[in-house]
Amino acid sequence: MSIIEVKNLIKKFKTKDGEFTAVNNVSFSVLKGEIFAFLGPNGAGKTTTIKTITTLLHPTSGEIKLNGFDVVLNSNEARKSFGIVFQDPSLDDELTAYENMEIHGVLYNLPKDLLKKRIEELLKFVELWDRKDDFVKNFSGGMKRRLEIARGLLHHPKILFLDEPTLGLDPQTRNHIWSYVKDLNIKEGITIFFTTHYIEEAEKVANKVAIIDKGKIIILDYPQNILEKTNAKSLEEAFISLTGHSIREEGADSLDKMRLKRRFGRR
C-alpha cells in the first residue's frame, strides 16, 4: 500500500524574465514502511518537491496524496500524517527545547498528559532531556537537528520527511542521526522520505532511491536494480552514466557553503 502518491507534479516559479520550472512532471509513490531517498545535485528540485508535498508550496498542477488524503483539498488531514525536519532550522531560538516541543504538541492537538509523557520520551530518545530547559539559541547545529527530529515525531506521524538532514554536520553526528532514523523505521514502522546529495547516504540508508536532476526523475528503483540497469559498480557511477555529469559540480561546493552560512551564521 502506498502512503505517498505523487502524480504529474509540476511546480513553476515566476521569475523576472518569465517562468522557471523547478519540478517538471514528477510522479512516484512510496510504500508504507519504506525508506525512500530523493537523490540529486543542488538545485535539482528536491526541496521544492518536499515543500510542495508538505503543503508549504502550492502545486502548479498535479496530484499529491499523503496517507490517502489530498494535500490541496484535505490539507489538514494530510498534515496530521507527517512530521518534517527542514533543511534550514525552524525552531524558535528564544524559547527552550521543551517549549518548542510544547508548542508543536498543542498545534497538533495532543492531550496534555500524553504530551508531557511523549516530550520526555522523545527528548530522551535524542539525548536532549537534560538540556530541556536551555534556550535553543545556545544549541549546536547537531543538537538543533536532533531537537527538530524529536519535534517532528511528537504527534506519531506515519511519514517522516527529512530534507538534507545531515547537511553541515560532522560525520559522527551524521551517523548518530541515521541510526535514530533507521531505529524509528524498524521499531515504529514509520515511512521515511529523505532528500540528499550525498550518494553514500542514499546507498547506505535507503531501500529505494529516486535520482532527480533538473526537475525530473531519471530513475526510480531499488539500489541494486539501479546498479544492474546501468551496469555500474556504485550509485556514483550510475549517477554519472544516467545524467552525464557528476553529482557535485558547477559550484555546488560554494552553494553548500552559502547554505551553511545561512543555517548557522544568522545569530
Next chain:
Amino acid sequence: MKAVYILWLRQIKRYWRSKSRMIGSLAQPLLFLLAFSFGFGPIFQKAGGGNYIEFLTPGIVGMSILFTAIFSGVELIWDKQFGFIKETFVAPVPRYQIILGRILGGATVSSFQGFLVFLISLLFGFKITNFFSLFFGFVFMFLIAFAFTSLGTAIASALDDIQGFQLIMNFLVMPTFLFSGAIFPLNNLPEFLKFIAQFNPLSYGVDGLRWALISNSHFGGIFDLFVLFGVSVVLVGIATYIFSKMEVK
C-alpha cells in the same frame, strides 16, 4: 482555538524575556514626554490650550502603542527568516488561527507597553479623573494595538526581507504619528492637514484616548470607537487574506 492561545503565549514569553526590548521601547516615549511637556508646556498654556501634560499623555501613549504594534507585526519577517513560520505552516491548523494568535499576542504586548507609558505619565503629573474612564482608556489602547499589529502583520506577510523596513518606518510610522493630533490639537490645523488626519486611524485612537482619559474629544468618543473597530476588522481581514495566500520559499 488552543493553537491561537499557544501562539499568543509565545509572543508574550518572547516579550517578557527580552527586558532590553521592553526598556528600550520605553526610552523614546519617556524622552518625548520629558522634552515636549517641559519644552512646549508653558507655550501651550499661554496660548490657552490648558494643561499640556494632560493633552500630551494620550498622544504619547498612542505613539508608543503604534510603534510597538507595527514592530510586533513586522516581527513576522523574522519568523520567515529564522524558519519558525514553516513549523506553523505544516501544522494541521487553519491559517486564520495562526495569524490571530500572532496578532493577539502582538496586540497584548503593545497595549501593555502603552499601559507602562501611561503609568510613567503619572509621574509627570497626569491625573486620573475617574476609574470608569480608565476602563475606556484600556479599550482604546487595545484597539489601537490590534489595528496596527494587524497592519504590521499584513505588511510583513507581503514582504520577503527586512530591506523594506526603513521605508515603512519613515513613510508609514512617522507620518501616522505626526499627523494624528498626538502632539498638537487638530482643530487649528490648515485644511489639507486636517483632511489627511481624517484618514489616519491613529487620529481616532488618540482622540478616543483623550475622550476617555481627559474628557476632551475632536471627533466624539463613540464615533472614535466605531471607526477604530471598523479599521481593525478591515486590517485583520486584509492581513489574514495575504497570510493565507502566502507560500514559504
